[in-house]
Structure formats: C-alpha cells, structure tokens
Amino acid sequence: MTAVHATDSRTTAVAAGLRPTRIEVDLDAIRHNVGRLAALAGGAEICAVVKADAYGHGAEAVARAAVEAGATWLAVALAEEGLQLRDAGIDARILLLSEPPVAAIADLLAADLTPTVYREPFIAALDAQGQGRGRPVLVHLKVDTGMARVGVPPEHWQARFEQVATAPGVELEGLCTHLARADEPPVDTTSQQLAAFDRAIAQAARVGLHARLTHAANTAGGLLHPGSHHVLVRPGIGVYGLSPSSEGDAAEHGLCPALRLVSEVSFAKHVAAHTPVSYGHRWRAPEAGWVATVPIGYADGVPRRLTNRIQVLLGGRRRPVVGAITMDQLMVWCGDEEPVVGDEVVLLGAASRAPASGPPQGPPPGPPSGPSQWPPPGPPPGAPQELPPGAQPRPRPGTDPETDQAPGAEAAAADGTPTASPPLQVRAEEWAEAADTVTYEIVTSLTTRLPRIHLGVAH
Ligand SMILES: Cc1ncc(COP(=O)(O)O)c(C=O)c1O
Numbered sequence: 001m002t003a004v005h006a007t008d009s010r011t012t013a014v015a016a017g018l019r020p021t022r023i024e025v026d027l028d029a030i031r032h033n034v035g036r037l038a039a040l041a042g043g044a045e046i047c048a049v050v051k052a053d054a055y056g057h058g059a060e061a062v063a064r065a066a067v068e069a070g071a072t073w074l075a076v077a078l079a080e081e082g083l084q085l086r087d088a089g090i091d092a093r094i095l096l097l098s099e100p101p102v103a104a105i106a107d108l109l110a111a112d113l114t115p116t117v118y119r120e121p122f123i124a125a126l127d128a129q130g131q132g133r134g135r136p137v138l139v140h141l142k143v144d145t146g147m148a149r150v151g152v153p154p155e156h157w158q159a160r161f162e163q164v165a166t167a168p169g170v171e172l173e174g175l176c177t178h179l180a181r182a183d184e185p186p187v188d189t190t191s192q193q194l195a196a197f198d199r200a201i202a203q204a205a206r207v208g209l210h211a212r213l214t215h216a217a218n219t220a221g222g223l224l225h226p227g228s229h230h231v232l233v234r235p236g237i238g239v240y241g242l243s244p245s246s247e248g249d250a251a252e253h254g255l256c257p258a259l260r261l262v263s264e265v266s267f268a269k270h271v272a273a274h275t276p277v278s279y280g281h282r283w284r285a286p287e288a289g290w291v292a293t294v295p296i297g298y299a300d301g302v303p304r305r306l307t308n309r310i311q312v313l314l315g316g317r318r319r320p321v322v323g324a325i326t327m328d329q330l331m332v333w334c335g336d337e338e339p340v341v342g343d344e345v346v347l348l349g350a351a352s353r354a355p356a357s358g359p360p361q362g363p364p365p366g367p368p369s370g371p372s373q374w375p376p377p378g379p380p381p382g383a384p385q386e387l388p389p390g391a392q393p394r395p396r397p398g399t400d401p402e403t404d405q406a407p408g409a410e411a412a413a414a415d416g417t418p419t420a421s422p423p424l425q426v427r428a429e430e431w432a433e434a435a436d437t438v439t440y441e442i443v444t445s446l447t448t449r450l451p452r453i454h455l456g457v458a459h
Helices: 009-015 027-040 051-056 059-068 079-087 102-110 120-133 154-165 188-206 219-224 428-434 439-444
Strands: 022-026 045-049 073-076 093-096 113-117 137-142 170-176 213-217 259-264 267-271 289-294 311-314 317-322 330-335 344-350 452-455
Touching: 022 027, 027 045, 027 059, 027 219, 027 452, 045 059, 051 059, 051 079, 051 439, 059 073, 059 079, 073 079, 079 093, 079 102, 079 113, 102 113, 102 120, 113 120, 113 170, 120 137, 120 154, 120 170, 137 154, 154 170, 154 188, 170 188, 188 213, 213 219, 289 344, 311 330, 428 439
Parallel strands: 022 452, 045 073, 073 093, 093 113, 113 137, 137 170, 170 213
Antiparallel strands: 022 259, 259 344, 267 289, 289 330, 311 317, 311 344, 317 330
16 A cells, blocks of 8 residues: 655645645655666666665665665665664665765664775774674775776775785675766776776785675666676666666666655736746746746755746646746746646656646556556656647747747747647756756755655555
8 A cells, every 4th residue: 555654744744734845755666666777787786875865865765665676785875874774773784885984983883884995094993893893894895997086096906905805804795896987978988997897806806805796887887888787786866767867868778757846836926928027037928927836946956047947747738937946936937827826836757637638647646556567558757748639739938038948848840830749747857957967966956845755655
C-alpha cells in the first residue's frame, strides 16, 4: 500500500492546509531506478549515493528504498550524513566518499562507517585505532587517475600502497577512483583514467594488496562506459532519475524522475495588455489576460535567474513563468484561461490530474503499487506524449521576445500551426539548461523550507 510519510512538523503543516508548496518523492521510482542501474551495470553491485540529503530527495527514505531495491552500499560525503543514517536505524554498509578529518575517526568507527582514504596521516591514525581495538579497519583507498580533486596522486601510489599493505590495523576492502568526464561525448580522458586505474590495481597487487571491491563509475560511467563498471558502481543522480548531462539522458536509459515540485495557485488576476509584472517589470502582458500567482520562490530554491525562462503545468498545459521570480512567489501567464485559486501547479515532474478537456496525460497520478509496475507500459518517461483527442496545443503568447523565450515551445509548421505537443511534465533538465547548470545543482538547491513527502513508503 502506498503511504505518505508524514512524521515531521513541516509535513504536518502541509497536512494542516498551510502553504501548499511541497516536494513529493516517489520511492517506487527510486526503487525502479536502482534496479535499472544495476541491470545497466551488468550485475555490478550498487552503491547508491545519498549525500546532500539524497540530492535533496530526503536521505533516510531514499536510503531505505535503495537498499530494498538491492543496493548493497550507500555513500555519503560527510561523516555527519553517515551518522544521521545510522541514527535513523539504517544498517547497510555506508561509504564516506572523502576522507573526514582525523578528529572524526572515533565517531565513524563507532557508527561503522567505511572511510575512503588517501592521506598518510589519516591512514596512520586509522591503523593505530585498528590495532588498539584488535580488529583492522576496513578502508577504500582512492587513487587519483585524472580528476585532481582527492585521491592519491600517481607519484605517491607506491608509498601509499606499501603503507596500507604493512599496516596491521587497516584492511583494504576497496580500491577506487573517480571519473572527471564520463558524462561528455566520447573523449580520451575516460579511457585514459580507466587504463590508469588498471595500472593502480596491478601495482597494488604487486605489494600484496587485492581489494575485493574495485570501483570507478558514477551514473555516467554506469550508463555510458561499460569498462568502468568493475565490481561496484556508485550512481547518484541516476538513482533520482535525472540526467548527469545531455549525453547521458536519464529517460533514454529508462530512468524515471522521482521528484515532483508542486504548489497551487494562491491568487489570480486579470490584467490589461502591456501590464508589467513583478520586480523590475521584466515582463509585460502581450494582451489582456490572466496572471496566476504561485507561492514558491527563490528562497525555496527556484533560481531567480530562471525568470522568464521556465514553464509550469497548470490546468493541463504548460504555461510560462513570467516576470521576476521573487523570494516567495512567482507569476504564471494563463492568457485567456482563468486560473482558480487552489489549482495544482507543477513546477517539476508530471501533472497529477487530467485537464478538463480529456483523459489523463502523462505518467499515472500516483505512484504504482509495486516496482514491477514501474514504469507503466507505454512510452518511456520523458518521451513526448500526445494531447488527448480534441485538445489542441495553443500558441503561448506569454513569452517575451524582448527577454527570453521560455524553453519547450511547440514546434510550428510554416503556417504557424503547432505540430507537436510538449510533454506534460517539466524536467529538471530544462531548468538546468535554462540556468546554465546541471541537474545536480537544481535538486540540491531546493531548500529545507519545502516539506518532503515520500510516497510509496510502505507496501
Ligand atoms: C566520488 C563520487 N562517486 C560517485 C558520485 C555520484 O555521481 P553521480 O551523481 O554523477 O552519479 C559522486 C558525486 O559527486 C562522487 O563524488
């Protein structure tokens, strides 16, 4: 049975009918994506990356769903994030993707978090702890093969391998690296990094180090570079059904966005032609028509630079966000259709109810009852979906050629007749492209002011 996870005070506020703006996270989609990523990785083990509150999706619920779907590991960036998962009762293996400060060692050992290591003093400190407790600490040693962020640089591989091999308080469980350009069109960098990783594995073996787990792949590696799969893959963004880049399109690989960002119309007014809207009057109504106000703004994580650049779903159609996005509110152009206070507005994700003019469009209203039914039969999520018979897509007068054309406009024939329907979902990829950033930044920027409601918690 599908349930709403409504344990915190923020969720209670929504349930009580206060500000209707919220994030909904479909845990069936998370489970589906983990299964799909495992299949794409040819059976490699999955380490689901749930750092940064599971990329804004809610770490505890996502971690549980990922483990239910077969992930054997979880990964976080910070010791604090690992401790939070332990406090929530999650007992899966948890990998820290970066070395924490030495001062964190006692906590991480007490919570059985597995550190990624690369610095001599940190490994020495762990060795001492391991010897002190009479049981070696399992570690994953990271080698830098071309990312140049963290990890042992090649000139220090030999010394670090020898240190680990001769440290009785430390046991090498994993040997890993991180890919810098796996999400780009074919470049030599990835194959060079993978070749360097193979050299590191061989060099470690020569001093007697044989890691049970070798791992290199993030989502893009998993989707695009079979040579990177090794024994374990570490997908993050793909778990959430989002694309690492346009090269690795999540929908094309059968991944489903798990997050919907939803609000409601809070105010509606009819304006005269040329009426300027919002701070700076950066948009004017092209004709007399309706403007809806929606109670969400940049304090919730809708970037102000998306002003005049995105669309929402309202009344079964895509409609442009117009005028400056403000801290708590934004405006939507509805043309000659009167919005009603309380109408659902979908900022990210699929519409949850059908337009009055026809049958439901897009993915089903709620999450399916089990992973086996997800995704539903039919076109993959993200594929263009037809409007119902009789429903004509309308030209959108809301975009101002003086400012920026909102993305997703219908294709038009030479006579101006729209020829294709935009999909009835808004993808984080659209926001990322319009804001000149990545999907990662879009979802991790959604603030804690937004309650996260998890659907599909209990079966
Ligand atoms: C070391 C490491 N592995 C895996 C990941 C997951 O990457 P992605 O979200 O692109 O799948 C990250 C994310 O930044 C990372 O830092």
